[in-house]
Amino acid sequence: MQRIRPASIVFAAALVAGLASFSHAATLTWDGGASTDQWGDANNWDPNGVPVGGAGGDTALIDTPVTIDLNGPQSARLLTFGAANVNLINTGAGGLTLGANDITSTPVGTGVLTRNSTSASTTISTSLTITDVGTSGGATLFAINGSGAFTVNAAVDFSTQGVGSGSLDTTLIYNINNATVEFNNVISGAKTYPRRLNMYTGNGGSVKFSAANTFAAPGGFYVNPSNGTFYLANNNALGASGNVLRLGQADSITNASATTTNVLITDTADAIANDIGARQHGIWVIGSDIHGTATFSGNIQVGANNNGDGVSNLPVRLTAVNADTTTIFSGDIANSGAGDLRWSPIEKIGLGKVIL
Numbered sequence: 001m002q003r004i005r006p007a008s009i010v011f012a013a014a015l016v017a018g019l020a021s022f023s024h025a026a027t028l029t030w031d032g033g034a035s036t037d038q039w040g041d042a043n044n045w046d047p048n049g050v051p052v053g054g055a056g057g058d059t060a061l062i063d064t065p066v067t068i069d070l071n072g073p074q075s076a077r078l079l080t081f082g083a084a085n086v087n088l089i090n091t092g093a094g095g096l097t098l099g100a101n102d103i104t105s106t107p108v109g110t111g112v113l114t115r116n117s118t119s120a121s122t123t124i125s126t127s128l129t130i131t132d133v134g135t136s137g138g139a140t141l142f143a144i145n146g147s148g149a150f151t152v153n154a155a156v157d158f159s160t161q162g163v164g165s166g167s168l169d170t171t172l173i174y175n176i177n178n179a180t181v182e183f184n185n186v187i188s189g190a191k192t193y194p195r196r197l198n199m200y201t202g203n204g205g206s207v208k209f210s211a212a213n214t215f216a217a218p219g220g221f222y223v224n225p226s227n228g229t230f231y232l233a234n235n236n237a238l239g240a241s242g243n244v245l246r247l248g249q250a251d252s253i254t255n256a257s258a259t260t261t262n263v264l265i266t267d268t269a270d271a272i273a274n275d276i277g278a279r280q281h282g283i284w285v286i287g288s289d290i291h292g293t294a295t296f297s298g299n300i301q302v303g304a305n306n307n308g309d310g311v312s313n314l315p316v317r318l319t320a321v322n323a324d325t326t327t328i329f330s331g332d333i334a335n336s337g338a339g340d341l342r343w344s345p346i347e348k349i350g351l352g353k354v355i356l
Contacts, residue, residue, distance in 0.1 A: 025057070028047065028049060028051050028061065032064070054075070054132075057075070057077035060079050061080045062086050063082030066084070068088055073096075078113075080116065081113075083117070083146075086123070088126050097130075099132050099133045100132055127155045141171065145179075156187045158172075171199065175201045176205070184211060187209070190218075199230075207228075209234065213236060214236075216240040216243065222246045232264070235272065244276070262285070263285045263286075266287075269294065271297065272295070275299045284317065286317070287318055294325070300329065302316045318354045328355045
């Protein structure tokens with residue numbers, strides 16, 4: 001005989017199912033309640049439960065000095081580090097997946113991964129995949145606030161995110177404080193033309209790329225320092241061979257001025273083939289500090305070097321830092337255009353030799 005369920009029971013069942021589908025939209029804070037170092041132990045989080053990634057997923061907040069072992073693949077929608085020394089490791093297979101297709105923008109100073117203002121250090125030694133993030137409102141992947149060192153020793157892959165469909169740029173790294181930021185393994189992924197892939201570093205801070213990166217930025221890789229340094233520690237640090245590095249593109253977020261000095265320098269790299277455009281904000285320094293010879297074989301485009309306050313004709317300084325450094329610029333050095341795109345004076349600085 002067929003059984004008929006009352007409507008109230010059907011409604012209650014649907015309500016429970018609906019609540020279950022949104023049960024992980026929360027911030028889970030590491031409290032170490034399981035007395036282990038395992039990310040996957042539910043009692044290590046408050047409220048108890050392992051962070052879940054994807055749309056409607058969790059923010060994992062780590063705000064205490066700790067070493068955490070993922071011990072296999074884990075995920076979260078967002079990851080935030082507070083004011084404490086944190087070390088993420090992974091003794092198992094797989095890595096950490098962040099992001100979700102319901103992230104289309106991030107407020108300034110925050111990202112899919114955020115390190116809040118602190119002098120503490122952060123070290124990540126597990127591979128990271130950032131997936132599904134759109135940019136219809138602009139999104140940042142790594143927002144690094146504070147002065148503490150931030151080091152990523154494992155591969156970073158953003159190739160599966162939906163950045164190609166967005167109408168605004170993607171910011172790969174946001175570091176406008178004086179943090180020392182190092183990416184010591186391969187960065188892969190793509191930002192679809194014509195939108196840009198951006199990076200900000202400033203106020204005495206630095207970013208170093210140390211691996212043979214494969215990321216593609218056909219719309220341009222725009223590096224926007226403000227009294228910051230971008231170090232290249234691998235000949236392929238700038239990613240795909242077709243990537244054009246655009247230095248100092250105007251953006252109010254850098255607070256650039258006529259006194260701003262922005263530095264691109266090779267640190268162990270000795271052969272950079274990508275084209276470089278040095279434009280607009282501040283004074284640019286381009287060159288090498290290796291003990292030996294470094295060659296920039298791509299073309300360098302200068303001009304329109306304007307700080308946004310009507311100050312133009314700011315210099316581009318080519319440098320060989322040490323007495324035994326020789327920096328060779330074998331490509332063309334050309335003005336960026338006509339009209340209000342003014343020529344930037346070229347100056348030589350440093351103790352070594354600069355050859356054009």
